[in-house]
Amino acid sequence: MAAERRAAGAIVAALLALCVSPAWACRCAPQTLAEYFQRAGVVMQVRVEQVEIVGNGVGDGDGHAHRRAQFTRLQDYKNAAGVDSLRTALDGAACGLALQPGARYWIFGTLAPGSTQVRTGSCDGSRPIDQGFTDVAADAVHEVLLEQRRALDCPSPAPAEIAARLQLTAVPRAEAAITGQRSPNSAYAFWIENPSPVQRPPRIAKLLIDREREEQIELRLHGIAAAASAQWVNEKLVLVRVPWSRHLRSEVLIDVERAAILSVDSARLDETGRVQHWLDADCRRQP
Structure with missing residues (x-):
């Protein structure tokens, strides 16, 4: 019986290890650029100026450790006016972004009512500026996003x-x-x-x-x-x-x-x- 209990415990431990590994913790289906744009509350292009780790623990829940970034907004594609900071999970296993000062990013995120801080992650479509999407090359993203914004400002029919x-x-x-x-x-x-x-x-x-x-x-x-x-x-x-x-x-x-x-x-x-x-x-x- 003791051997069986030890075997069962080993299986449970192995399963838990799989559950917290990066390969299993952050899994999201790739979407088109238009789908990311439609689902996001805020879409913008930014240059990250400063990054700090805030909170304790693991994950991106309230009170847990996360990255907070200050940035310079380079382009507003959707509802970015008034946004002053970014929040993302601390590690990639929780779909966080490894934001680096001086780097530029496409940001797709959510904004709670009354907040000026955008929450974002890799599953939202956010990524470095030099990375494209499954349907749009990196050098064409800017033009496509401008068309998405025009469609937002000028609903069909024109x-x-x-x-x-x-x-x-x-x-x-x-x-x-x-x-x-x-x-x-x-x-x-x-x-x-x-x-x-x-x-x-x-x-x-x-x-x-x-x-x-x-x-x-x-x-x-x-x-x-x-x-x-x-x-x-x-x-x-x-x-x-x-x-x-x-x-x-x-x-x-x-x-x-x-x-x-x-x-x-x-x-x-x-x-x-x-x-x-x-x-x-x-x-x-x-x-």
């Missing part, structure tokens, strides 16, 4: 593509226009025909404007996500609000007398539906 979804034409006048919403001077009227919520995409809404002429104005909105709405700005201008998606909305200003679209302003929305920022043709217009 403003030029939005304009292509707006179709303004003249159609024969229909008497039904008298039931629409009248202009302030009661000279003109408009009404909206929104698609059914159960209609399969692409959904098309239609705005008709009666100008007391033989022809009416018809504005078709191709590919809307929810019901469009409109209102009179003055006696001859109509403002149309178009929800293209949960996070993208346009405001279309129509000159009724000229039968022309005067402007198309598009905005990116947050999770609550509030405007985060407006987009111009280059997707750079801020509030």
Whole structure:
């Protein structure tokens, strides 16, 4: 029995040794650069200036030993403004980064609410600047990340593509226009025909404007996500609000007398539906 107990103890010890060895402790599946970017809360390029070991023990939990680094930010690709330090596990077995002063890194990490310190590790995609990714060579990472940032700042479809979804034409006048919403001077009227919520995409809404002429104005909105709405700005201008998606909305200003679209302003929305920022043709217009 004693021999069996000793054998069992040896097996358990061997298994524990395997569990804490670097070959077993940090295992993560390689991802594409786009996947790392999408999952990260912060993406930036930095030059590490100073590294110190903080805390006691092993691992990267609160109170445990970890590396803390001060850095110079070289490029902000995603939400890096205000970040002032990095935190990573102390050793590679816990997926930590061996940060070296003077070296440059791609950093993909997470940022807790109210914190200015990014947590990162090798499984997040962070690595020295001269290392590429499974799908992108090192010398192409910068360009690809800039495209990822542009896609973040300018959600698809881009403003030029939005304009292509707006179709303004003249159609024969229909008497039904008298039931629409009248202009302030009661000279003109408009009404909206929104698609059914159960209609399969692409959904098309239609705005008709009666100008007391033989022809009416018809504005078709191709590919809307929810019901469009409109209102009179003055006696001859109509403002149309178009929800293209949960996070993208346009405001279309129509000159009724000229039968022309005067402007198309598009905005990116947050999770609550509030405007985060407006987009111009280059997707750079801020509030």
